[in-house]
Each structure stands twice: as C-alpha cells, then as structure tokens.
Amino acid sequence: RFVAKDNLKRQRPEEAATILVHTTVPFSLEHMEEDTPWAEAEAAILADLQEKLGPIPTPVEKGMHKWKFSQVYKRFDSANEPVGVLPLIPPREKAAGKSNYVLAAGDAFGAQSDFQSCIFSARKTVDFIQSLA
Numbered sequence: 016r017f018v019a020k021d022n023l024k025r026q027r028p029e030e031a032a033t034i035l036v037h038t039t040v041p042f043s044l045e046h047m048e049e050d051t052p053w054a055e056a057e058a059a060i061l062a063d064l065q066e067k068l069g070p071i072p073t074p075v076e077k078g079m080h081k082w083k084f085s086q087v088y089k090r091f092d093s094a095n096e097p098v099g100v101l102p103l104i105p106p107r108e109k110a111a112g113k114s115n116y117v118l119a120a121g122d123a124f125g126a127q128s129d130f131q132s133c134i135f136s137a138r139k140t141v142d143f144i145q146s147l148a
Contacts, residue, residue: 018064034071036060040128043082053079087128091119098124099139118143 017037022030038060046056057079065071091101101119108115120140125132 018067031075034064036064040087047081053081087121087123090123090125090128099136100124100143102143116147 017035019035021033021035022028024035038056042056042059046053046059049055057077061074091098099120101124102116103119104114104116118140120136122128122130122132122136124139125135
C-alpha cells in the first residue's frame with residue numbers, strides 16, 4: 016500500500032537509509048493471527064520489496080508493528096454520502112429527554128480510508144460541536 020525511503024521523506028539524507036512499508040488491509044487480515052515476531056509476514060514483505068525494487072541490501076535492523084485497528088476495512092455507508100461524524104444519543108439519555116451525544120468519527124465516516132477523510136471527519140466533528148453552542 017505504501018513504501019517510502021523514510022529518511023529522505025523526513026528530509027534527513029545524512030541518516031542511514033530507511034525503508035518504511037505499510038501493508039494493505041487484506042494483507043493484514045491474512046496475517047492477523049500470526050504469532051510474534053511475524054516471520055511469515057516479514058518474509059512476504061521483504062520478498063515483495065525485492066520483486067518491486069530489485070535487489071536490496073540485507074537490513075541491519077528490522078521492526079514490525081501490528082496495528083489491529085488502523086485501517087478502515089468497511090466504511091460507514093450513509094446513502095453513499097460521507098458524513099464525517101455520526102452523532103448518537105444513547106437510549107438512556109434519549110429516554111430521559113437529554114441530548115448528551117456520543118460522537119463516532121474518523122476516516123470510516125469519510126469517502127475512503129485516507130488522511131483526507133480523517134481531516135474531513137475532524138472538520139465535520141468541530142462543526143457539529145460548534146453547532147451545539
């Protein structure tokens with residue numbers, strides 16, 4: 016899904032070459048139950064990198080981090096319109112005539128799973144909170 020020469024992306028060319036790889040949701044789902052240190056997933060990622068980039072030096076150091084809930088697998092669908100934020104009133108609050116909201120927000124409420132949808136959702140959330148004042 017995403018590969019970057021991280022030291023260059025951070026404008027630090029003097030630092031050791033660093034390759035950062037983010038995988039896809041399907042890849043993560045396939046390897047979700049794999050035990051640490053995720054040797055099978057790591058081997059698949061390195062093989063894919065070599066296929067796409069050609070020969071790469073043997074890494075001096077490697078690190079894997081599993082994000083179980085990092086990417087939207089199925090976005091919230093509201094008639095195919097991104098809503099940005101979903102204000103909910105818990106049943107007890109509603110029954111008591113109160114309107115204390117619980118807000119559901121994030122890129123799952125945008126058009127797709129990406130940073131722009133996070134920003135869209137944040138703006139919609141701020142707009143909603145300001146509308147309560």
